[in-house]
Amino acid sequence: MEAVGHITSAGRASEPAALRVRGARKHFGPVRALAGADLALRPGEVHALMGGNGAGKSTLIKALSGVHPLDAGEIELGGRAIRPRSAHDAERLGISTVHQEVMLIPGFTLAENIAFGREGPWRPGRSREREARARSALARLGIDVDPRRELGACSVAVRQLVAVARALDVRACVLILDEPTSSLDRDETARLLDVLRRLRAQGLAIMLVTHVLEQVEAIADRATVLRDGATVGEVVGADLTRAALVEMMTGGRITPADALSGPGPGAPRGAPPARAGPALLETRSIAGARLPREVSLRVRPGESVGLAGLLGSGRSETVRLIFGAERMRAGALLVDGVARRRWSPRRAGRAGFALAPEDRRTEGILPGLSVRDNLLIALQARRGFRLLRRSAAREALALTGELGVRMAGPGAPIDSLSGGNQQKVLLARWLATRPRAFLLDEPTRGIDVAGREDVLGLMARMRRAGMALVVIAGEIPELLRSCTRAVVLRDGRSVGEAEGTDLTEGAVLAAIARHDR
Amino acid sequence: MTAENGQTLRWALAAWGLLLLFNAIASPGFFMLGARDGRLNGVFIDILNHGSRIGIVALGMTLVIATGGVDLAVGSTAAISGAVIAVLSSHSGWPWWSALGAGLLAGAACGAVSAGLVALAGLQPIVATLVVMVAGRGVAQIISGGGGVPVTDPALVALGNGVWLGLPGAAWLLGLTAGAFALASRRTALGLFAGAVGASPGAARLAGVPGRTVLVMVYGLCGLSAALAGAVEMSYIRAGDPSTAGLGLELDAILAAVIGGTSLRGGGFSLLGAIAGAMFLQTLSATLSAQNVSSDVAPAPKALVVLAVCAIQSPRLRARLRQRGRP
Numbered sequence A: 001m002e003a004v005g006h007i008t009s010a011g012r013a014s015e016p017a018a019l020r021v022r023g024a025r026k027h028f029g030p031v032r033a034l035a036g037a038d039l040a041l042r043p044g045e046v047h048a049l050m051g052g053n054g055a056g057k058s059t060l061i062k063a064l065s066g067v068h069p070l071d072a073g074e075i076e077l078g079g080r081a082i083r084p085r086s087a088h089d090a091e092r093l094g095i096s097t098v099h100q101e102v103m104l105i106p107g108f109t110l111a112e113n114i115a116f117g118r119e120g121p122w123r124p125g126r127s128r129e130r131e132a133r134a135r136s137a138l139a140r141l142g143i144d145v146d147p148r149r150e151l152g153a154c155s156v157a158v159r160q161l162v163a164v165a166r167a168l169d170v171r172a173c174v175l176i177l178d179e180p181t182s183s184l185d186r187d188e189t190a191r192l193l194d195v196l197r198r199l200r201a202q203g204l205a206i207m208l209v210t211h212v213l214e215q216v217e218a219i220a221d222r223a224t225v226l227r228d229g230a231t232v233g234e235v236v237g238a239d240l241t242r243a244a245l246v247e248m249m250t251g252g253r254i255t256p257a258d259a260l261s262g263p264g265p266g267a268p269r270g271a272p273p274a275r276a277g278p279a280l281l282e283t284r285s286i287a288g289a290r291l292p293r294e295v296s297l298r299v300r301p302g303e304s305v306g307l308a309g310l311l312g313s314g315r316s317e318t319v320r321l322i323f324g325a326e327r328m329r330a331g332a333l334l335v336d337g338v339a340r341r342r343w344s345p346r347r348a349g350r351a352g353f354a355l356a357p358e359d360r361r362t363e364g365i366l367p368g369l370s371v372r373d374n375l376l377i378a379l380q381a382r383r384g385f386r387l388l389r390r391s392a393a394r395e396a397l398a399l400t401g402e403l404g405v406r407m408a409g410p411g412a413p414i415d416s417l418s419g420g421n422q423q424k425v426l427l428a429r430w431l432a433t434r435p436r437a438f439l440l441d442e443p444t445r446g447i448d449v450a451g452r453e454d455v456l457g458l459m460a461r462m463r464r465a466g467m468a469l470v471v472i473a474g475e476i477p478e479l480l481r482s483c484t485r486a487v488v489l490r491d492g493r494s495v496g497e498a499e500g501t502d503l504t505e506g507a508v509l510a511a512i513a514r515h516d517r
Numbered sequence B: 001m002t003a004e005n006g007q008t009l010r011w012a013l014a015a016w017g018l019l020l021l022f023n024a025i026a027s028p029g030f031f032m033l034g035a036r037d038g039r040l041n042g043v044f045i046d047i048l049n050h051g052s053r054i055g056i057v058a059l060g061m062t063l064v065i066a067t068g069g070v071d072l073a074v075g076s077t078a079a080i081s082g083a084v085i086a087v088l089s090s091h092s093g094w095p096w097w098s099a100l101g102a103g104l105l106a107g108a109a110c111g112a113v114s115a116g117l118v119a120l121a122g123l124q125p126i127v128a129t130l131v132v133m134v135a136g137r138g139v140a141q142i143i144s145g146g147g148g149v150p151v152t153d154p155a156l157v158a159l160g161n162g163v164w165l166g167l168p169g170a171a172w173l174l175g176l177t178a179g180a181f182a183l184a185s186r187r188t189a190l191g192l193f194a195g196a197v198g199a200s201p202g203a204a205r206l207a208g209v210p211g212r213t214v215l216v217m218v219y220g221l222c223g224l225s226a227a228l229a230g231a232v233e234m235s236y237i238r239a240g241d242p243s244t245a246g247l248g249l250e251l252d253a254i255l256a257a258v259i260g261g262t263s264l265r266g267g268g269f270s271l272l273g274a275i276a277g278a279m280f281l282q283t284l285s286a287t288l289s290a291q292n293v294s295s296d297v298a299p300a301p302k303a304l305v306v307l308a309v310c311a312i313q314s315p316r317l318r319a320r321l322r323q324r325g326r327p
């Protein structure tokens, strides 16, 4: 992974670019994904590729990494025109990529996932060697997991880090990361950014996609902004501010002040939820197969409870348990004060529960089916085999407009939507059922700056309308903006709560850390 | 049906059309109708007759494939159904309609067994239905007492031999079955649910789709369609024959569904495509025999043509070819 390839500037001494794209165009049938994108990536820099959902970032990256070819435009690597024809091809040229939708094999171990495709079939690496190599690759990213574990059994965060480890495990001169932090928490993100800084110092050219402006500010030397498939500009140095980025990305649709205005004064405004009154949802020391171990929660209508904790603290597992996706091993789950024994996603759905799951790829979207089918499935499942009325379907479809989903039409396959737009469809799927309790596992994952505001606003409206929310968000500021109370989990146990004036970033972080061994 | 299914349906229809055109030119008499013993006959009528039988099964198979499964037991199910009907009608003297009903029920039961193995025992569909396929043949032998059982009931004989308004009985049954399947899958949520289970079982479960119920219904319907095809075949040969009835039917039905644009990965599906696929397959067989390719050798060229059709439908391959065409 000591990766610095030699980079020739090919006579462009004034502006030596490791990777340059000019006039990239790409159509998918009638959909125009790229319409003249330009980009110049220099060695030894972290270059943020910015743009709203569906702006064409992933499409551009897939073209650079040989997943699909451009219709028109040029790609130059170190001054030479290239045309990567396959992922393997791109890797050989020195372009290593982490894709937005992690493309790994669930049935393989972590070590095999890091190594596969890179050992000739006639010379399979010895598994010891391979594991040692994987272990150190993962350790560099600061995660301590057994490389012999099966990937499918790992959390989305671990999977994402394995994909990064795999990308770092080759000699490359260009490293491209498409939303590598979308499933990561603060600490993992910080560690990843540290690794990127080190690689930058070694002269690697790094391209990073993220919707979190703080991360861009923290690490990027330069940013290129795409809008509707075309480059609208490049910003460097002192000009690289949140305000400038938001302005360029949205074309002035939202003012920078709105966009992720930092932690703010804490709890969302609005009438404080009634303290008394029966809980819509209560868990008493619930435990799952591995996680959680002992979590107790009470959520009333009109209340939004945030779950805070580190990677592996059992937040996702807790909401999955509450939704019946996992078997409960101990404890009691009460809905409207009644203990529920036989509980399943189906029953939970009927009782007015909804879950936006952590793993969009395997538990969210229905690949190959249309946006329409993906949207209506939960509502239809609740109604049973009798087909939804036209009007109900139309109403549900209107939600995609409200959330600003960019798509060719409701008949388009869900896979053809950009990552952020798929996430919006999943939120709309459950909103269409008008849930009483919405369990949101990283609801804004992959959603752009403007969309994030829309979603947070929507959550506030849902809460005020009497819905109960349980929210997981790795970004503490976002967690604080979306919840009225935070419960801190550690090692699968609920260990603390913060509410009202105590609900500050410092307090939550301290609560997470206090219980750190 | 997604846009992609629509495209493949068009390809399947185009392939069928091309094949018919080829025959119109290359083998005069292909479309000629004759009358013998007061019955219409001719190559084209034969295609309709046998193609309809495959088409009926392909409809059920299509729904099963949409759930990400496959039903290898349809051939055995057809044999069981034929044996049940023949025995009840000829040996027990049941009226034709109750014998037929019992045969269809037996088919649905076979499907339910497969569904149980898949949904409750968690076996992979290919394994579960392989078990039923092997066991089913044996059951058919037991029911018929180990040999062919002749059928003489005029109504039952007419099922596969009669012609109404110029179309063979099997074609009418195909039309009826197609209508019933279209209603069941598009006028209820069954089609959506089946596709959802096939596209992503995990996501479908979280969305609240009643997966087990869907599997039981889908495999049950598939068993029913196989039983109907079995009844038609029994009628055609005027006997319930446990050892040869429905042999190879599963492969034809799967091929028909796939040619019709239903991906074995599960998800979207096309009923019309399955019918087009069945007709295409049967026409292909008839073409080969019209060209005097011996029936022992015929499967090889047949396989090549099927492969070509499937390859042309692959969006990946088409994209690649298009790319090559560009400088």
Ligand SMILES: Nc1ncnc2c1ncn2[C@@H]1O[C@H](COP(=O)(O)OP(=O)(O)OP(=O)(O)O)[C@@H](O)[C@H]1O
Binding pocket: A028, A031, A032, A033, A051, A052, A053, A054, A055, A056, A057, A058, A059, A060, A100, A406, A407, A408, A415, A416, A417, A418, A419, A420, A421, A446, A448
């Ligand atoms: N395979 C495809 N078929 C059809 N349309 C596609 C396909 N892939 C992408 N698109 C379309 O191209 C446009 C750009 O998508 P892309 O995935 O590049 O966006 P993005 O900038 O990565 O967005 P996000 O931030 O949500 O990940 C979108 O409108 C999308 O719907």
Ligand SMILES: [Mg+2]
Binding pocket: A057, A058, A059, A100, A178, A418, A419, A420
């Ligand atoms: Mg993207």
